[in-house]
Amino acid sequence: MRDVHGRVAALVFALGLILAGATVAHAGPYEDALAKFTEGSLSDTGDGINGVAVSGNPLAERVLAALKDGRLMFSAEKKTVYIQAKNGKLFDAFTGKPFTGKPPDDIDNVIVNNRLRNVIDADLGALTLMSRNSNRRFDAAQAVFRSRDLSVLPNVEKALAEETDPRTKRALEQARAAILLYDAKSSAADKIAATAVIGDRGDQDSLGLLDGLPPDLPPAVHAAVAAARASIAHTLALWNGVQNAWYGLSLGSVLLLAAIGLAITFGVMGVINMAHGEMVMLGAYVTFVVQQAIRAYDPNLFDYSLAIALPLAFAVAGGVGIVIERTIIRFLYGRPLETLLATWGLSLILQQTVRTIFGPTNEDVGNPSWMSGAFDFGGITITYNRLWIVCFAFAVFLALLAILRYTRFGLEMRAVTQNRPMAASMGIRTGRVDALTFGLGSAIAGIAGVALSQIDNVSPNLGQGYIIDSFMVVVFGGVGNLWGTAVGALTLGIANKFLEPYAGAVLGKIAVLILIILFIQKRPRGMFALKGRTVEA
Amino acid sequence: MTRHLLIRSLDRGAVTFVIVVAALAIIVPVLNLATPASSALHLPTYLVALFGKYACYALLALSIDLIWGYCGILSLGHGAFFALGGYAMGMYLMRQIGTRGIYANPILPDFMVFLNWKALPVYWYGFQWFPYALLMIFVVPGALAFVFGWFAFRSRVSGVYLSIITQALTYALMLGFFRNNFGFGGNNGLTDFKDLLGFNVQAETTRNALFSISCLAVVLAFLLCRVVIASKFGKVLVAIRDAEARARFLGYRVESYKLFVFTLSACMAGLAGALYVPQVGIINPSEFAPGNSIEAVIWVAVGGRGTLVGAALGAVAVNYAKTFFTGGMLAPYWLFVLGGLFVVVTLLLPRGIVSTLRHWTALQRDGASAAAEDGVAEPLPAG
Amino acid sequence: MEPLTSALLYLDGVTVSFDGFKALNNLSFAIAPGEMRAIIGPNGAGKTTMMDVVTGKTRPDAGEVLFDGRHNLTRLDETEVAALGIGRKFQKPTVFDNHTVSDNIELALKADRRARAALVWRETAEERRRVDELLEIICLAAARDRLAASLSHGQKQWLEIGMLLAQDPKLLLVDEPVAGMTDTETRQTAELLRAINREHTVVVVEHDMAFVRELGVKVTCLHEGAVLAEGTIDQVSTNKRVVEVYLGR
Ligand SMILES: Nc1ncnc2c1ncn2[C@@H]1O[C@H](COP(=O)(O)OP(=O)(O)O)[C@@H](O)[C@H]1O
């Protein structure tokens, strides 16, 4: 019995082969087109591409995609064409079936140039215009918009008639407009209408499209194009502004994260903590250690690494802060310049300790999946890690405000800030409040380090890069005022990013530093200075 | 007039200091040049260069002590003035290279040719003349200090605020000098110097001469500081340091006093940088690093601020320790030592070594009344 | 410029507020040349703030402060006010701790205050004589070479008064000169102030009623930043509202 089955199977297989062979013999448009790829000349390949594209064969898309990536192979001798999968496996391009057996000796990839690649893009676009996945249809429409290949116009029209998804529909209209604009034969009225559609789109691509138009347009079209270009330039400038604002917000929230702990130690206790940056650095290293442990024991937890690192960083940096306060800083109250020097010394020690343990090089701290990637928002791209850091900075800020306002500890802290002797005589243990305040400031620096490990190099020098900026933020915002710190951080971040396009990154930074120096002339106590005797000590 | 002040301004410690430094200026070159290499007394040339570096550091420390010890201005940006003086000297030395550079351009320094620059930037004009460069060594740091100080002191930025913005100042300059288009050689700075006033900078005799000149500069700067401090101006400085408001209400224009002494101090730092550059053979933007400035402050703190002698000794002592540590297997521990020094000195030795010693000897002699002798360092200045 | 008033010091409608809190509230009074005036008032009445305004330390939000009938003090800073001839003793004694007693006086002596002048200054015999004289007046001749830091609290108060005298100002503002003094010292201080008043106009701020009585001069009582009562010590201390303020309601 089994034998019979085996024979039948073999027979069917053989029949299949014959049938397959027959289809080769009975070449359709697809097969004819495929055969062109075996000729080896670019013009033949071009014909092949168009032929495959219009063949209507379900394999067409795979073939073109492979061709674009240089994964379409052929043998001139055997007149065969193969699709090479990304993993190197070969598939017969005629049948789509895996190719077994020994590949021909003269197998080689089909060569394409840039012009052909554009053709492929357009054809691929046209092919996927009818896909069932609306995202793919949208991408295809975008591809057509860029290639504006006249030959796909019928496909676009057809897709447009059937399209229901508004976003894709708009993209298709834009694609059609692009084609029509570049079609020498379309009417002036069509072109003007098309120009309006392109103008509405209003991105860099649209501008490029209009810029590339031939100069010999009818005057009416010319005017429409000029108007559309102006409107696009305007839109672009707007988005550019939004982009700068976003970058500024993002930088500002980084500054806020770095400075907010400082605002507490400096603002509340008048302590200049030059080792503040090192607390940030410790937080980043805690993240690194947590990720190492996760990699070693349970890689599935990787997405939770930051959540695990946060409380640990809070505890580690806070603990170090309290130890520093109890062993060094409390002996230096009322001597701010000496505190500054001592904490600078501490920062050297902390850096060198970390360097000794972990080495001087950058450590590899990864982004959890929910922090990687990006999305488009209007005309700008927003990366998830930046977005999360902005949210995180504000969350920390609000949490801190709440602690100061609504907890017993916050109350005691404010009391000590405002009038130390009075607070002491009311039975507040100022020493304990000092230690906890310093600990809190350091702990917040620690969790800032967790966030900053996601966007900065984690090395022993991490903190150094933030210390001057953080002080600038606190001084600019006004000592002793958390809101001042927030506004200061955002102002500086945004000012920096808006200056950058004109002055370059470094000069922008210098300009901001100079502006702060000048600003301090006008308002030596910062933007939101407390006006009181407390700050004059 | 001045002689009178000078004499009044010298106590025993100061005289000893001047004599020792002056003697070193003579003995070191003699031991290097006049003794055979085999002799036990011979001092190798590399040590002469090293001592020359120490002398420049001592000068920088004096300049910091003048403002911090006597006027309470803690500048964390004095490295900037040092570096600017150094760059002024470096520019002169670059122009002296002439056609001996890799690109053999008679006017443009190599790095400009490399950047494809066609003409010398205007601010490089004149640096081929030594007198002009010498002037700039003082004028550039002095002018920056004057402008900065004018803004800062007028609006009464003081204490830690001032410290922080001086730090930002040197940081901003560092960022600027790192840029190629600033026209100061970017990252690499200025180097490959050939000669100074026609003398080969590598030559032994030149090195010895530079060492002696550095010692001389230390002596002169020291005497200048003493004269300033012994004058009524110096008394007003100390008055400002201890009770600024009182000084204002007495009618002293505090900002003028601060501005003068700050600018003077910046000029001294500039001179220190200018003497430093030919001895180490390079100046680059890392000299502006905030860490350098704050390290110089700790030299002063270690030696004892408000003592001048202590500042100079502190600079030499800390740098000797640095050479000792970073030269050998102990290199990784140097930062621990330096960091520890900051902590220990501020916590346990806030007067610094020299004033602590003075304090003890004074106590041993006869208690409080003798302590008054050195009115300036006693008791501990606030802040 | 013609003097606008014959008063040496003239405050009119001066208001100072700190974050909304009015430390001075429409304060007006005048001090005649050669007068000695005692200003009393409970803690926080605004006495020190009034001195801050007069000496240019604090800018008032509203009001006018005229010195000698022609100088608008609200536009000047401390140094300029001092140069006009107004000297001030702080509430907390402030002397130059690291200078000797005689140096303290010497720094206060009337002279060219400019940095340039200070660099080339040399003590003259006349100045030396003046220092000695002042040290006698404030009973610190024996301590002339001691550091000011080593003085007792009361001695520091006197040293500060001595420095005021050395300035030779037209107007002396003295903030709580007898705080922390023994009874004898207080009496001596009253005497000293009366002696000073022979040549200078003096405004004394004080809590100590016994001391004010000792001075025996016109009294102005401040409360919540405004004048509550004015007159002789007996009039003021029997004023119903003053009693209310001092004893609580
Ligand atoms: N710089 C300042 N900031 C805030 N409040 C102040 C300031 N100066 C004074 N005050 C307040 O103004 C009021 C008057 O103070 P002050 O003039 O010192 O009173 P007095 O000298 O009469 O005791 C007090 O309530 C004090 O708290």
Ligand SMILES: [Mg+2]
């Ligand atoms: Mg008062």
